[in-house]
Amino acid sequence: MKGFLARAARHVGFQIGAVLLLLFVGTALVSVFWTPHPVDALQMRLKLQPASGAYPLGTDHLGRDVLSRIMVGAQTSITVGLIAVAIGMIGGVALGAWAAARGGWVDEALSRLSDLVFAFPAVLIAILITSVLGASAQNAILAIAIFNVPVFARVTRGAALSMWGRDFVRAATAMGQGPLGITVRHVMPNIASVLIVQATIQFAVAILAEAGLSYLGLGAQPPVPSWGRMLRDAQTYVFQAPELAIWPGLAIALAVLGLNMLGDGLRDLLDPRLRLLRVG
């Protein structure tokens, strides 16, 4: 741990990423208790106001404070991203570890299945789901989670397979330990760093996906503030209030940038030889 901190102190990318992530999570946490103005206070009189002391980022087309909505929008991004990645990770890690431990037809079948999911781009999975089940934050989570399962399955399988060839795992097999015991006791602890790095990157991808879906109107529904939705609304008023289209996009970009830099930094610090999957 000490060595990790010492190396982290020299890794500028990691530090920038960590600061951006702290800002992102901090904003979301603060917004739970406090926002400069009530998020849903409609004041048609004050619509499309430019930035001012009372409204640092101006007001939107319904006279709502943009800064407050961006702060609460961070909650939406984090909630959707975290739950989707967590579901994808639990499912994918279990399947990948199973494929690595069992091999044979299980491995083959799971590879075909992940090919199948990869043949549908994430946006299409989301469109299919929302067109049938309706647009909501839950269905956006479901769509992003489904896409995350094969990503984690592939990474886990690859990393776990290389562990199964190691001497200490062979020794455990020779001592009569079962595949489940070996996976839990020996394989998982040794591939945890790969999974942590991949999860960071997937969190970034999930935030981008959530923003895209809510931009299309397929994510969190009004009145819940979401950055993608704010961009959609802002675009309608791009000629009257162009700056409205800047802030939510900047928020998305900084959050994603922070997670990406943190992920790349973690990879360098934990295991520089790692190869990551990056698909979106």
Added chain:
Amino acid sequence: MLEFLSRRLAAALVTLVLATVVVFAVVEVLPGDPALVMLGTDARPDTLAALRARYGFDQPLVVRYFKWIGGLLTFDLGSSHAYGTSVAKLIGDRLLVTLPLGALALSWAVLVAIPLGVFAAWKHGRPGDWGVMGFTQIGISVPNFWFGIVLVLLFAVTWQLFPAGGFPGWRQDPVKSLHSLVLPALSLSLGEIAILTRVTRSAMLDTLREDYVRTARAKGAPERTVLFRHALRNALVPVTTVAGLIAGFLIAGAVIIESVFRLPGIGQLVYDSINNRDLVVIKNVVVLFTILVLSVNLLVDVAYAVLDPRPRVRT
């Protein structure tokens, strides 16, 4: 070679068949009654019955599935509930916008990314490299639809060099049509440029370490020849693979970008069909996307096998 190709083709076909089953299950089985999804819960019973009869929703699932597959094979995709025209024609018209958009974005990405990647590898570990890598980090983090809106703010609202959206149609005005695809293609290519630059850079770094590159340098070959003739040529193998994979995702990215620029392409068709609950269109477009992605992946594998004989031997 032939065995390798047929194996890849067979795997792609299996994936495609599975994909049609999944799409069919999601669109026609999962909701219970597709007619109810299309018309809404307050539709009158006789209207629902008429729609069920029109689209054959009253027939057994297996019959419906095979009828649909038969239709796909003969390009008879049925007719759209919302537009009242044939789905095949609807898709064909929209492809005339989406395919040129994707092609423009991909060529732009390749044109920018390969020189950038070569440059970064050449300046490895120095400020030029850091600059390029910083740019790619931003490129993968900025949502392309926001980049599109920013481009509109700059080039359409402020400087009025390009239209903010819309598409006049190839037959009406080919020059203006091409003009209106410029900003969408630029926004679509941002993330792809970033990814392709990184791949080019790391592939170049690998080949620059090879013995034949050292030999070429030792012989006194000029740096430009070493970089482009010797190193880049071999680095192009992984770059082609990734460029192909990206092509598949470009098509999907078009859904959002077409919505930003109000282009009447496939993406916009999908978007409108969701709002119209036009399940017949959605089902067919999703399978079409899948076919496109799978064929691109297959083409990439073939190109890979032609460019580099090694993976063929391994399989």
